[in-house]
Amino acid sequence: MSDGLLALFDPPADPALEDVAEELLKLDPQGDAWAAVIRHTYDMIYNGQETGRYRWDQLMKTEKTHFGTVFEINAQREFKFAGIDEDPTDYRICGHLVDAKWSQTDGRWMLPPEVTGHIALVATGSDVDSVWSLGLVRVLPRYRTESANRDKKSTLNKEGRAAIRWLWRNEPLRPNVLLQLDQSAVEQIVALKAGTKRTDQLFRVAEGRIVHRSAVLTVARQLDAMRRLRGGSGGSRRALAPDGLLILSGAYHAQIARDLGAPAPRRDEFISVRVVPSAPGQGACISGGWWRLAAPGERTILPAPDLPREAP
Structure with a gap:
């Protein structure tokens, strides 16, 4: 025909x-x-x-x-x-x-x-x-x-x-961030020996992108990957804070992402964003201070603030 x-x-x-x-x-x-x-x-x-x-x-x-x-x-x-x-x-x-x-x-x-x-x-x-x-x-x-x-x-x-x-x-289709990133960067991530280090690097490389929970589990290859991401002295949030990077959870911080003008993650998603202090009323109020997204190339002088505590 x-x-x-x-x-x-x-x-x-x-x-x-x-x-x-x-x-x-x-x-x-x-x-x-x-x-x-x-x-x-x-x-x-x-x-x-x-x-x-x-x-x-x-x-x-x-x-x-x-x-x-x-x-x-x-x-x-x-x-x-x-x-x-x-x-x-x-x-x-x-x-x-x-x-x-x-x-x-x-x-x-x-x-x-x-x-x-x-x-x-x-x-x-x-x-x-x-x-x-x-x-x-x-x-x-x-x-x-x-x-x-x-x-x-x-x-x-x-x-x-x-x-x-x-x-x-x-x-x-909800994107697979590991396919969106430069594949040489992904190869460098998975080559790291420690699961926490791989998770840290994922959120550095994927700054500003939605990261599904499955991508975190794939990179971390650990049963307690979510706990290691969230908190403690060895958690990814603590490791990335000196660079001004926040890891926002869709379950707890979606409104902060919206206030910052970043894509808002869903409940099973995360997003890392780099922030700098801002004037009151500009951006998001986090831990009593005001923060905004850092502009491309802008230096981050202060560490990222602590996020509101998540439920267990």
Whole structure:
């Protein structure tokens, strides 16, 4: 089928597929929960706290294949989709059979013969580009590629891909800061012997960027990484304070970040910012004094202030 004909292609009316689409949009109008499912699935597969991995190309082939299964399970836990073991698909949504499919490569979902005629929930994403997509398609026989592998699985052909009812397309995925940073700098971080030193350096290099909890665990490779970050004489906050750097927690200091004009971290995120004293009313009031973000290249003379005490 030519691209010109595809532009005129109109999939047949499918009330069941629209029922499923409406239900998914009702459950998650902005797609935030789906984005969190995908972010969590990446982090589970990397298993950074035990392995130190944070990139797709660091995974073994079997782990990459397993991503789709973990995605399916995480989605069911999040949305409590129905389903029984005898079904040929993963879920029942509004009474309709729906099979969940993930592909790291857009358009390459592997479809077994038993999903033919049923609805496929197709999802894809890129941790490098921090984007994700999710849509629905009825797997009609004419939508499948002619060739199949030894498991008789096939992919969607051009007409099938054009028939996808996208609910979210190239939406933002919470970024993996270890992929955003210069990779030579990341290599230098992970080469440090002590977990606390690696955490210190992460927040120096990632100044001004949101750092997810999983990135801290990946770099620290310690069970008590969060405690070592927060406090004590050996904590990262204490180590970075002489350089004017604050490590703000989204659980306790999001308002301070907003007052400073920095990106506000969520509850499971952090951000390091360099601060200098300011005039009253300018910036954020911390420990009884006023502070603002340091300008690029501005010298920090005083150490960063102590932050409000966090709950245990």
